[in-house]
Amino acid sequence: MHISLMTYNLRTYLAQDGDNAWEYRYEKVAAMIREHSPLLLGTQEGNTRMLEDLKLEEYHWIGEDRLGDRGDEHCAIFFKKDELDIVEHGTFWLSEQPEIPASISWDSSLPRICTWGHFRHKGTGTELLLFNTHLDHQGQQAREQGVRLIWERIKELRTAKDVPALLTGDFNSQPDNAVIRFMRGEPVWDDALVDMSDAYSVMVGPIGTSFHDNYSGRMEGEPIDYIFVTPDVQVSSIQIDRRMIDGRYPSDHYPVVAHLIAIEGE
Incomplete structure (x- = not known):
C-alpha cells in the first residue's frame, strides 16, 4: 500500500511576527498541504x-x-477521512508522568507531547500506526528522555497490534545529535536499540535545512524535522519543499514529504 506522509511545523501564532503572523500565512500553509495531498499529515x-x-x-x-x-x-495528526478509518488514538506527555496533562520533567522548558493514531485503510484493510511529536527546543535531557519514551510506546503498540509504525515531528535536533542517532538505531544508549530508519537515508547528497529562522529562505544547514519508519515500510522518496507560495514562505519550517510503501506480509 502506498502512503504519502507529511510533517509540517506551522509556526505558532505570534503577533510580533508582523507580516509573517498567522493571519497572513494560513491560506498559504493550506495551499501547500493541498498541493501535496498527503494521506497522513503530522x-x-x-x-x-x-x-x-x-x-x-x-x-x-x-x-x-x-x-x-x-x-x-x-x-x-490529519488523515484523509474518505480513505482511512481511525481505530484508536491517544496523546501522552513526554514526562515522568506521561498520562498527566501539562506535566513537565527533566530540563524541558514547556510541556511536550506525542499524539498517535491507529489507522485502517478503507480500500485495502492495511493498518498502520502514526506517532507525531515536537521535542523541546532547549533541554537536551528532555529530548533524549522524550525519544526513549516515544520508542517504548511504539514498541508496546507494535507488539499489541502487529502493524507498521511511522514517526513524524520537529525533533529540534540535527543529525549528529544523540537523539537522532538513537532513532536511527545506533547504539547510543546500551539498554535500548530502536528498530526504525531515517527516511532521509534515501536522499543522495546534502539534505539541507528544514528550518529557516526569520523566514530567510536559506537552504544550507541540517534538518531538525524528520520521518522515521519501521522495517515493514519502504521509503520510495522524500523531499523538503522549500518553495514560496504566492511570494511568501508559509512557515519558518519547510514541510517534509515522503512517499512510502507498507510491505505486505512483513
Whole structure:
C-alpha cells in the first residue's frame, strides 16, 4: 500500500511576527498541504484555532493540546477521512508522568507531547500506526528522555497490534545529535536499540535545512524535522519543499514529504 506522509511545523501564532503572523500565512500553509495531498499529515505548533483555520475539508484531525485544555499547541495528526478509518488514538506527555496533562520533567522548558493514531485503510484493510511529536527546543535531557519514551510506546503498540509504525515531528535536533542517532538505531544508549530508519537515508547528497529562522529562505544547514519508519515500510522518496507560495514562505519550517510503501506480509 502506498502512503504519502507529511510533517509540517506551522509556526505558532505570534503577533510580533508582523507580516509573517498567522493571519497572513494560513491560506498559504493550506495551499501547500493541498498541493501535496498527503494521506497522513503530522503538524506541530498549531493551536485549535490555527488547525481550524486551515479548512482542510478532506481531512479529520486528532490530538490533544499540550496543556490539556484544547486551546494550546497540538501535535495534531490529519488523515484523509474518505480513505482511512481511525481505530484508536491517544496523546501522552513526554514526562515522568506521561498520562498527566501539562506535566513537565527533566530540563524541558514547556510541556511536550506525542499524539498517535491507529489507522485502517478503507480500500485495502492495511493498518498502520502514526506517532507525531515536537521535542523541546532547549533541554537536551528532555529530548533524549522524550525519544526513549516515544520508542517504548511504539514498541508496546507494535507488539499489541502487529502493524507498521511511522514517526513524524520537529525533533529540534540535527543529525549528529544523540537523539537522532538513537532513532536511527545506533547504539547510543546500551539498554535500548530502536528498530526504525531515517527516511532521509534515501536522499543522495546534502539534505539541507528544514528550518529557516526569520523566514530567510536559506537552504544550507541540517534538518531538525524528520520521518522515521519501521522495517515493514519502504521509503520510495522524500523531499523538503522549500518553495514560496504566492511570494511568501508559509512557515519558518519547510514541510517534509515522503512517499512510502507498507510491505505486505512483513
